[in-house]
Amino acid sequence: MREKLEQLKCCAMAAIAAASSVDALQDIRISLLGRKGELTSLMKGLGSLDPAERPVVGQLVNSVRDEIEAALGSALESAQNNFIATRIQAERIDTSLPGRRAQKGTKHPVSLVIEEICSIFAGLGFAVAEGPEIEHDWYNFEALNFPPEHPARDMQDTFFVENNLLLRTHTSPVQIRTMLKQKPPVRIIAPGTVYRCDSDATHSPMFHQIEGLMVDSRVTFGDLKGVLTVFTNQLFGQKTGVRLRPSYFPFTEPSAEVDIACVICGSKGCRICKNSGWLEILGAGMVDPEVYRHVQYDAENISGFAFGMGIERIAMLKYGISDMRLLFENDVRFLRQF
């Protein structure tokens, strides 16, 4: 019995040492320690031994089993580690290969700028208003104090449609439509498409503007300056310098052109700002009393300001686009960059 045990142990140890896979080790375990395993059958044979010998042999069997199990355990662990290591080695990938992306499209830069500007003004309590693009002369010109035959109409080359209709030359008619619909306080922003009969590298026959209008009691020119300063700082950066200088629009008085410190050269002077250090980005002013007369507001007791800006111009400055035509060529190689 003793010899048998010793021999079994020897064989088992050799087999465990020789086995390289988890499966082989599991087979060894079954062949030795399973229900019909060699060691198990030996243990079953203990009963036929002399009772005096039993405890000694029993102890020996137990110690052999313990040794085999320990050897199996550690061999199994190392085989498992080996197995994982091999798997890891085999499964290596080239992580530099491109990932499987969810495809994402892009918004047109004009839409992006409109959304950004509207959200800045939404924060200041301005609602979005809209109006028709095919417009009556009255809303586009007359009510905005452009009398017929007035030279200021030359500032806006107009596309005409029959029935005294035209393609609006600016978003300003939305001011009139809004004021005719509601009484002060008015606080609106009106993005939209506008048209001028002009086409070259810096002019497009169709482009976009955003109009702003605020009318309330006691709104001042200083307030216009404050609101536009907040706006330009949010759009172009906190420290962007803003300059208002006198100008003329028939529907505002006093009127101003609003310049920002050149964002391209940092006001040092460059080709874009024509060496002036300033970039003109919008026109503004206090709403002219003539306009109030057309919408039956009492100019004596209310005041307000209006402003308007070209979206394409702002998009070009914001994204450093040099040719306006790029915005309407819809080349996806351009659009996908936004």
Place this chain on the structure above:
Amino acid sequence: MIVTYNWLKEFVDFDANPDELAALLTMLGLEVESMVKLGDGLDDVVVALVEEKRQHPNADKLSLCRVNNGKEVFDVVCGAQNFQQGDTVVMAQIGATLPGDLKIKRSKIRGEESCGMLCSEKELGLAEESAGIMVLSPGIAPLGTPVFTALGLKDTIFEIGLTPNRSDCLSLIGIARDIAAKLDLKIRYPHATLVEGTENTDSIIGVTIKDPELCPRYAARHISGCNIAPSPEWLVKRLAAIGIRSINNVVDVTNLVMMELGQPLHAFDCERLSGNRIVVRAAADGETFITLDNQARILTASDLVICDADRPVALAGVMGGLNSEIENSTTSILLESAFFKPAAIRKTAKRLSLHTESSHRFERGIDINGVVRALDRAASLIVVLAGGVLAKGAIDQYPGRCERTPIVFRPEKANELIGINLERDVILDILTRLECQVSHHDDGTTGVLPPSYRIDIEREIDLIEEIARLNGYDKIPATMPVARVASDRPTRHQEIEKQVRNLLVNCGLTEIINFSFTSPGAAGKLLLNEDDPRRSAIKLANPLVDEQSVMKTTLLPGLLETMARNINFRSLDLKLFEIRRVYLPVKGDDMPREPLCIVGAVTGSRDGDVWNRHNEPVDFFDVKGIVESVLDFLDIGGISWATDSADSYYHPGKSCRILAGLDCIGSLGELHPTVQKNFEIEKSVFCFELDFEKLVKLSRTKKAIVAPSRFPDSSRDIAILIPEELAALKIIDCIKGVKSKEVEQVQIFDVYRGKGVPDGFKSIAVRVRYRSIERTLTEEEIVSLHKEIIANLVDKLRVTLR
């Protein structure tokens, strides 16, 4: 308006240097658009003397000179032949940079040292061409003086972008007045010393104004025995500086005075006027007249003409006539200075497309009180330059005299509107500096009478603007308005537009923006029926080009053109969309409708040709998936897909209309092969169109949310054979039609044609997932439910189970 620094200084004595002046003008609303400093950076180009000139030892055509700049003598190699030893010349010294970025450096030319360059007029930017170096008159200036200073050419030219209201600044004096007002300086008017003869002007010629409405004032003077000749150099140079070509001494004077004072003048050859008379009248309809550019003009009754006894001799305020212009032989001149009604001049100039310096000023409005001053200034200059005798007295017909009334002005209103706090005296002082007359009335009000040249100042608000402008916009504190709170959410329409744009971008589509106008042929390319309403587009009366002459009734052609253009640039996999308005005429209404539309199109490969995806082409179900996403997002129910009669531009077998109930809200499908060819696109295109307005109307804002079941599910598959023409969706509808609470999901997971499936049939595999919200379903319950569903399918749709 072009002005020069030196010229302005003759009218007002300011200290500002050119840069400061530019900033000052811009902040006064007279925007300096460009500024050219003549001779700037050319201080190293100086007057010098050629002390010695000898032949270059190694080059026949070059000479070696010793040139003195007053301090030092330099060796200079020169290639010009037109000068001699002892001549005063122009030397660019080492370190100078000539126009065209030519830097002067010490150099060796054919072995000889050259320490400078002798310059030609061309090299200094003073002439287009020159035949050698510039030789100056001896002693013109001390040696070493910068040449632009020596020649009196050092000046700065400003180009000012004038706003249409500032007609008073279409002259040097006007701009000088604003400078004077801002800096509180005195203005100097150009002088006119009149030496008159004995004969009275009105005994030589008579003036009759027949239309005082259009010509409220007409003044004239007569000069006899003058001599038409080229203008002196100072006059030629002065006009050249602001871009006016010299003609002769008389015409140049009229131009000079127009630039000085803003009053257009006209000089007639008096001997060519018949009957010693000037008649100002409206033209007869159809009357023809040859203007001095030798163009025959057909006039209308709204034009104003200046006539002699027989015929028109000038188109008033616009252009003179060929029949009476000043010629070299002219000896007797009638000089006209008048005021014409702005609207009339504008109308004539516009109709004839004849825009002149004169019409530009008249149509914006000139100073009616300055008519005689300009006339006298020009007459005195002509006598000085062309000689002759000035007849005594000016003719001044002024039937349209009207007095302006003072404007009631409240200084506190100015403070209130601008948001400043100036003393009353300061405010009134600004107005006084602007040559306004301020009067204080007994009732405590203040009246302000603006000067006659400021025709733009008519109301209190105009005066308030002047206060803001002169005091300086930069001095107005920036404040935030005090406002009443309002609830201003974006409208549903705006919100949904933004959401749909976001959704489409997240579906992988790129947004495009095309012009709103298109070519009249666009509808034809889509094979639209002759009576399709989209063929009746709104036409522009004055399009720039035919391709942009009608307003779009559909966005599809533009989208397809964009697609074709991108494909030409080898961007082959495209997913594009546009959300824009279309313009639809409305019967019985002037104003068209401008509904917002959504179009999208995809072509090429679905995921692109990348290493870890199959390079599969897009198909119908890609666009359908996009549309389903949109409809699902907006929670629009009751959708069905009608395969009959989708639009003509779709592939009839691969397209459908989208119905919400009975309402068609859009369409989608593959582009018809012919249309695809019309737009020159090679690969299949799948597109969709959605009526945005209907989407907004149908979208549901309140979603019914159901808590998920906590019990296990069980799925059963059904494989059935159905005829090709039976829509697969019917099967789903039929299963859902059983209306069991326990049917959680029904999904088609395979569609198969081929081996084992007879021709004209397709095999559909459907998975039904059962689950109860209340408890775990038993096997028996599921089996029984599944049997019921299958029985219903067989019964209702007559399908065959596989």
